[in-house]
Amino acid sequence: MKKPATPPPAAPPQERNFFHDVHQVTRLVPPGRVTSYGAIAHYLGSGRGARTVGYALMAANLDAITLQNEPPVPAHRVVNRLGQLTGRHHFPTPTAMQERLEAEGVRVEDDTVVDFEKLFWNPATELE
DNA sequence: AACGTGACCCTAG
DNA sequence: ACTAGGGCCACGT
Numbered sequence: 001m002k003k004p005a006t007p008p009p010a011a012p013p014q015e016r017n018f019f020h021d022v023h024q025v026t027r028l029v030p031p032g033r034v035t036s037y038g039a040i041a042h043y044l045g046s047g048r049g050a051r052t053v054g055y056a057l058m059a060a061n062l063d064a065i066t067l068q069n070e071p072p073v074p075a076h077r078v079v080n081r082l083g084q085l086t087g088r089h090h091f092p093t094p095t096a097m098q099e100r101l102e103a104e105g106v107r108v109e110d111d112t113v114v115d116f117e118k119l120f121w122n123p124a125t126e127l128e
Numbered sequence: 129a130a131c132g133t134g135a136c137c138c139t140a141g
Numbered sequence: 142a143c144t145a146g147g148g149c150c151a152c153g154t
Binding site: 009037038041043047048049050051052053054055056057060061075078079080081085086087088089090091 | 134137
Binding site for chain 1: 149150152
């Protein structure tokens with residue numbers, strides 16, 4: 001048999017496991033709390049795939065618009081390890097991220113989350 | 129199939 | 142203590 005190279009006709013559009021996983025974890029972040037890319041990456045086992053996490057979040061934002069089937073992803077609750085809103089530039093407006101965070105009670109000063117360590121929500125610890 | 133890209137993180141001097 | 146550079150993972154074309 002020469003491997004008919006017959007891909008599953010009814011191949012379900014399985015979203016990228018990684019991306020989907022990142023989206024899922026991000027959605028688990030409760031309002032008023034924030035997490036970091038590295039935390040999610042480490043929780044997913046990527047370890048140094050923090051970069052991919054950010055990439056996934058960006059795609060998540062676009063997918064949310066394209067795929068209305070899935071709930072929106074609170075990407076504004078994900079910041080870098082320093083608590084900086086590094087992804088604010090990728091939001092509809094450069095201040096949307098900060099506005100949303102403040103709306104949840106998270107204070108943001110100079111594009112940095114105040115008391116980031118206090119509000120930090122670690123999936124590996126919280127979800128365990 | 130390969131290269132380039134990207135909302136990062138870590139280690140070294 | 143701070144700054145600089147490289148590395149890693151997954152996706153898109």
